[in-house]
Amino acid sequence: MKQHSLEFNMTKFLVLFFFNNMFFIFYKFLFFFPDFLNVQRKSFRNFIKNDFIFEFSKIKKIVNSKKLNLKFLYENFKFLSPIFNIEESILLSKTYCSNFYIPVISQINRLKYIFNYFSNSTELKWILVGTLPLLTRRGHFIINGTIRIVINQILRSPGLYVYKERRKNENTKRLYYADLISQRGAWLRVEIDKDKKLWLSTKSESRIPFFEFLKNIGFKQKFIIEYFSIDLIDIKTKKKKSLKNNKFLYQTFFNPLTYSLGFIGRKRLNNKFDLLISPKVLKLTPLDFLAIGDYLIQLTNNLGSFDDIDHLKNRRIRTIGDLILNQFQQGLIRFRNLVFGKQIKKNKKINLNNLLDFQPINSAFRELFVGSQLSQFLDQTNPLAELTHKRRFSALGSGGVNRETAGFEIRGIHPTHYGRICPIETPEGHNAGLVNSITMTTQINDDGFLETPYRLIYKSQIQDHKNPLFLTAEYEESRLIVLSDIPVCKFKFLKNKNLPILFNQDFQKFKVKEINFISVSSLQYISLATALIPFIEHDDANRALMGSNMQRQAIPLISLEQPLITTYAAKCLLQNSKVIPICKRSGFIIYSSNKKISCYSFLNFYKFQCRNSFLIKIFLNKSINFRKKNYSNIKTTLKKKKTILKIEI
Structure with missing residues (x-):
């Protein structure tokens, strides 16, 4: 009976508290400041769950000169638990990382000269692909025992950017040019001069007539004249030079292995020119060049607009997951080229571990975490x-x-x-x-x-x-x-x-x-x-800049004092820093210190403890009285209990 009456009183208390404070709950606490470390965790989680599988799906099958046939079962990849935990990695100067494996089916075709027939030898084996440093709960990495972070990078988003040439003499006609920026590959520029002639150029190649390039990629001369409303004289150029350069450009910009716009670049190109190209087509198409040339000609007729490169719609953030993905792509390309160069001898036994060398992937990760300008030692002053x-x-x-x-x-x-x-x-x-x-x-x-x-x-x-x-x-x-x-x-x-x-x-x-x-x-x-x-x-803006920077240089004190004046951001800082114990459940605080928090929860009726240790022994022998204004007294008595809570940190 006592237990049922206690539950009834608790339910009554919660219902009354809810209805009397409905306005406060729904209107005041509807928006919370987000977790400050969610940027790192979200991007790293997305790389492991989605991007890792997608990149391996591009090279799911490799055929080497009709002798070696490799098939990667990328959907069954496996990450092993780290050999060293966080504390051991710091003490032993090791890297907090995880080895990831993938099953590979290898089929080797050999020609038997004695019996004059082909023989196939098939083998399935788990292969160590590489070692990936893991992100800790506090948003940093441990590389060779040192705590490092990879800061985010802001740069121009893949897509097309149209500019107006700045000239000193205002009487001359203005020149316009369009820069095409890709996610992976060479840089490309299409420009128009004062005579309304279009030119195409790259960093390594000189200017090439644009209309001649359109002819070489599949458009007929009659279609070009009708579409751009130009004369036949504008198309006639020196053929030898243009054909040589266009062959180089065709191999550079239309090859999906060496050039990629990315999903964002393809999406922005389709939106800018109202194209209906599939989002899965990440390379350039002849329709893209046709739309770029038409847009530049419209600018000479005062139609269209220019792009502001400093506008945040043209700049994106490369998070930790994007930077690791970029290195992983480079490592896979190096690995693919290495497998193509392998030679298989006639009667020698094949060992997959020696044949598939994934060292380029580990070296690509090492370039980011050790040698990159974005990888830095963590500032741990406070x-x-x-x-x-x-x-x-x-x-x-x-x-x-x-x-x-x-x-x-x-x-x-x-x-x-x-x-x-x-x-x-x-x-x-x-x-x-x-x-x-x-x-x-x-x-x-x-x-x-x-x-x-x-x-x-x-x-x-x-x-x-x-x-x-x-x-x-x-x-x-x-x-x-x-x-x-x-x-x-x-x-x-x-x-x-x-x-x-x-x-x-x-x-x-x-x-x-x-x-x-x-x-x-x-x-x-x-x-x-x-x-x-x-x-x-x-405050003055310059003084506020100095104040925000000098706060990061303050050394933590041994004996703390509560400040007389503080802001709401101080509470958010303590909650998201992960350096103090935090009670994850609501209720009445029974005991608190810098090591543990004891909280009595109404909803679950049990003692909750949060402490930075692996094993906690709790002895309870207390009587607790709760009193709320305008409500009936709620008295609970906790009997003698001895419980052991095991908390994984």
Whole structure:
């Protein structure tokens, strides 16, 4: 009876608490700041589950001169548990990694000269493909006993970018050119001169007549004249030079093994020119060149628009998973070329372990984690320095910009950075503006573009009961957005009739009924280190930059004191740093220290402990009274128990 009455009282308490605080629960805690280390974990998890299998599916079968036939059963790959755990890897100066295996079916064809027939020998064996360093729970790697991280990289997204040539003499006709950037492969440029002649060029090749190149890739001369409305004289060029260069370009840009636009590059090309090419076709097609030439000719008639390279819709983030995937692709290409060069002797016994040498994959991983500019030693001065180092991204590195030649346009603040990249926190010196931090609420979508949250506004009322929407910079351009610090009435209606609105990268005044979105919080425009500064709106921007950088240099104290003035970001920092014990269940705190937290949970009626040890012995012999205002007293008595909880850290 006592147990049933206790359960009834607890249920009554929870129901009353829920209905009396419904407004507080649904409206105040609907949006939480995301996990600050989710960027690393999400990208690394996506690489292991999806990208790893997809890359092996490209080379699922290799045939070597009709003698060696290899088939990879890539869907059955297996990762083994690490030999050393995290603590042992640091103490023994080892790498915290995992070996991954894949089953391979090999079929070798030999010609028997005595009996004059073919004999096939088939073998199935698990082969060690390579060793992959693993990401820890705190978002870093352990390489040879040292803690390292791979920071994210921001660079131009694959696709086509159209520019206007800057000329000193304004009386001359303007020249336009289009740069085609790929995910893997050579760089290509198509340009038009003042006589409306199109040229195609690369870094290694000189200018080639564009119309002659179209003829060599399959278009007829009559079709080119009718499509571009040009004369026959414009097509006649020197054939020897153009044919030689076009043969080189055909092997370079139409070969899927050496050139790839990527899914993002193909998607952007289709959207820009309204093409219906399949997203699975990652190489260039003749229709792409036809659309590029037509777009450049339309620019001479004042039709079309130019691209802003600093706009965040044209720049994407290469996360840890993308960087590891890039190295894995290079390793697989080297391995494939190595297998093609293997020679099989007539009567010698074949050993698959000696034949399939996956050392190029391990060397490709080593180039990233040891020799890359993006792989750095983790800054462990304090928890803030550790967390901000992991949320940083750089424009340097392979495929990025050069620090010596980078100008003010790349280093400056673009209007699309608003809500996505912190305008304050950046290093001082040569890396100023090239190394930045993402804001507190920024997320990275599957394509690598930055998103920031907004709440929907319907008929000048804020829709707090709906989840916030994460918008990219491209989608945000055509929307009317208002800041969150405007006056709002009790029923969430906007008070003022005319408000300053962010529209088309500028602040303008619009009527309330035309507004589409409102920002979630005033903290979504600055980074974590900047949000720790109290009353930052009263500081000069240069002083705030110094303050955000100097906080990372503070040494932790032995005897701690609670600050008199703090911000909400301090709580988020402690929760996401993973350096203190955190109770993952709600309830009443019985005991807490810097090593463990004892919590009594209402919902599950059991003692929950969180402690940094492998085995915990708990002895309970207490009577606990809970009292809530306006509710009946709830008295529970815990009998003597002896329990052992085993917690895996």
